Amino acid sequence: MRGAVPTGWLRIAAPIVVGVLGAFAWALYVEFGDAPRALPGPADVASEFVLRWGIIWDEMLITATNAAIGLAVGTVLAVILAGLSATWRPIDGMLAPLVAALAVIPIVAITPILNTMFGASSQFGRQAVATIAAFIPVFVNVLRGLRQTRPVHRDLLRASAATGGQTFRKLTLPTAVPYLMTGVRVAASLAVISALVAEYFGGPADGVGTSIATFAKSGRASLAWAYVGGGILIGLAFFLVTALIERIVTRHAPD
Secondary structure, three states: OOOOOOHHHHHHHHHHHHHHHHHHHHHHHHHHOOOOOOOOOHHHHHHHHHHOHHHHHHHHHHHHHHHHHHHHHHHHHHHHHHHHHHHOHHHHHHHHHHHHHHHOOOHHHHHHHHHHHHOOOOOHHHHHHHHHHHHHHHHHHHHHHHOOOOHHHHHHHHHOOOOHHHHHHHHHHHHHHHHHHHHHHHHHHHHHHHHHHHHHOOOOOOOHHHHHHHHHHOOOHHHHHHHHHHHHHHHHHHHHHHHHHHHHHHHHOOO
16 A cells, blocks of 8 residues: 555554653653652653663673573473473473462562572572573463474374474474464563562672662662663563564474
8 A cells, every 4th residue: 555654664663652752751740740759850861871871781781691591591491391291291290380389489579588598699599580480481381382283283294104203393393483482582571570670689789670779779769760771671672682583483484
């Protein structure tokens, strides 16, 4: 249709427009509304973000590293255990209650315990929290994907004298890949959020979450919100990277 906006441009422009309108509404609320003192204007936050960019970037790297390690370890463990659960029913029976228990663990409750267990100078507690958060959606999605193959397709391969390994490579794995990528995309956001929460509740005196807590308590609201912006950038980066990987993998996956 002549004059129609390309879908690709619309996907890029729509979030930008929403962000600009949100910042404008935020500025109006701070200037003319009954905004609390702890809420600075977007211009003040942007000024602090630009002025302190070097320090904020260093803290972002620490948080992103914790989230990336948690995402990677959680994904690998989830794929292995989901494969075992899909193959052997006894293992599925043993893992089901464990996964259900992990899924309902409140992050804010377990984080201080892990930080205390592994010491105030170790990042391991934070990475463990991110691992737990990433593990659940990947495990659930991969297990579901591994169980999506139709019996008629398996029977057809069996009738063709295909081995178990060939059946897995040609049928089970391609069917499960889209589910895996969906799980990873969800887990990426959860890993970042969990890493930020873990930093907020103790451990080493670094990371975006720790800086947010420190400057919010000291009354430097603009700088605290600047670090919140850094956390948002980490989450967006993880989302975009995993979405890109998902598009590439699903595009090249066999039909």
